[in-house]
Amino acid sequence: MNSDRIRAFLECVKTVRIALGICMVSILSGLIHGLILPWPEDPTDSSADPYRVAWQAVGDWQHAVWLDARPIAEFSAGTFADAIWFSYENYDAGFEALLSQWDGFAPIVVFCGDAACGISRQVAERLRVDLGTDEVYWLENGWQGLRMGGWVE
Amino acid sequence: MTAVSYLLQSVWLRMVLVAVVAAFFVVAAVGKIQDPLAFAASISHYRLITFPLTYLVALVLPWVELWSAVALLWQQTRKGAALLLLVLLAAFQIALASAWIRGLDIDCGCLGSFDNTQVHGALARNLVLISFILVIYCYPILRRRYS
Numbered sequence: 001m002n003s004d005r006i007r008a009f010l011e012c013v014k015t016v017r018i019a020l021g022i023c024m025v026s027i028l029s030g031l032i033h034g035l036i037l038p039w040p041e042d043p044t045d046s047s048a049d050p051y052r053v054a055w056q057a058v059g060d061w062q063h064a065v066w067l068d069a070r071p072i073a074e075f076s077a078g079t080f081a082d083a084i085w086f087s088y089e090n091y092d093a094g095f096e097a098l099l100s101q102w103d104g105f106a107p108i109v110v111f112c113g114d115a116a117c118g119i120s121r122q123v124a125e126r127l128r129v130d131l132g133t134d135e136v137y138w139l140e141n142g143w144q145g146l147r148m149g150g151w152v153e
Numbered sequence: 154m155t156a157v158s159y160l161l162q163s164v165w166l167r168m169v170l171v172a173v174v175a176a177f178f179v180v181a182a183v184g185k186i187q188d189p190l191a192f193a194a195s196i197s198h199y200r201l202i203t204f205p206l207t208y209l210v211a212l213v214l215p216w217v218e219l220w221s222a223v224a225l226l227w228q229q230t231r232k233g234a235a236l237l238l239l240v241l242l243a244a245f246q247i248a249l250a251s252a253w254i255r256g257l258d259i260d261c262g263c264l265g266s267f268d269n270t271q272v273h274g275a276l277a278r279n280l281v282l283i284s285f286i287l288v289i290y291c292y293p294i295l296r297r298r299y300s
Contacts, residue, residue, distance in 0.1 A: 011232075018233020019240075022220050029220070030213030033186065040190050040208060071256045089260055089271065118197055119259075 051124055053109055053137045055145025061137075065102050067094070067110040069119045070143060078153075080146050086110065088119050095130065111139035111146065161296045170285045171225055177282065178222035178238065184265020185215035195262025199252050215265075217241060225289070235290040242283050249276050 053061055066083035068075045075085045084101060086094035102108065108127065110120040120138040127136040139145055146152045160166050185192040193211035197204065217237065224234035245263070252259060253272045261275035270278065288295070 015232045015236050018224070018230050019237040022224055022230070022234060022237050023217065026216040026220050027213050029216040030209075033189070033216070034209075034212045037189065040193075073256045117200065118194065122194070 049121070051121075051128075051134075051137045053139050055139060055141045055149050058139070058146065058149050058151055061107070061109050064107045064109045064137075065098070067098065067108060067120075067123065069110055069112040069117075069123050071113075074113065074143070080111070080143075080152050083111075086123060088123055091123075091126070094123075095127075098127075107135040107137060109137045109139055111142040113142050114144040115141045117142060155299070161292075161299050167289060167292050170289050171231070174238070174282060174285050174289065175222040175225045178218040178225075181264045182215040182219035182222065185211065186219070188265065189215070192262060192265055195260070198257065198259040198262070199248050200255075200257070201248060201251070214241075232290060235286050238286050239283065239290065242279050242286070246276065246279055246283075249279070 062081060064081075066079075066081045067086040068079045068083035069086050069088060072085060072087070075083075079085075084094070084097050086098065088094075098108070108124075108131075110123045110127070112118070112120040120142055124136045124138040128134060141148065143152070189208065189211040192215070193204070193207040196202065196207040196210055202210065218241070221234045221237050221241070224230035225238070249261060249272050253276065257272070259272065261270050261272055263270060263275050263278075
């Protein structure tokens, strides 16, 4: 009985050791891979992005078409400036909705939840390509920025 | 002989499960290894960790998947690899569930650029994978019990 337990225990120790071994090899592989690649810029560092709209400058962009890239539940609870809901995952539907309301000249501003969400920047990048215009921007700090600026509650 | 014991006596059951799980994780890893920055962006959409931690995770995690999938193919390392994949999938489930609860409109990023499965779909798929890996991990015990 005791020898069975000892055998089972040793088997568990062996299994955990193998798992830790795979972890070590993986960390080493990942670090070597990282050394080969150039270290990227922080994708959330927006200070040098010319397509960033500072949350303090929202007042200058009220003539723009606004796209709300937050989850549908948050959009339904309230949005800003009659924004069009634009889900990155349902890009085509959002794109059609935008085309039905965009005059082809007005600038477009995309916003999401906060500084960490990053979706607004991705949507803006893709729209610049798909619409063939440079006039697609994203709002720094998103909904949180609008709240900080007192534009929404 | 019941259907369960018949299946467990077959050498094919474990081989098929191992092949399916290993193939899934190899495909998942390759897509992410090719583009770690895109995977880092997928991780950041969960809003659980920030750069540069997202990038470090994006560099290491696909290799854990790849080496675990490879180790799963060998008898001597199979249980260790299965244990690691179970821990990994449990962590994924927690991250996915937290995204679901918070209503985040994101794709899971599970297979890199190969798919755009939504969070609830990924949760269900991971449950299937967990059950497969549990069978692989407990196969000798199950086989003794049902034989």
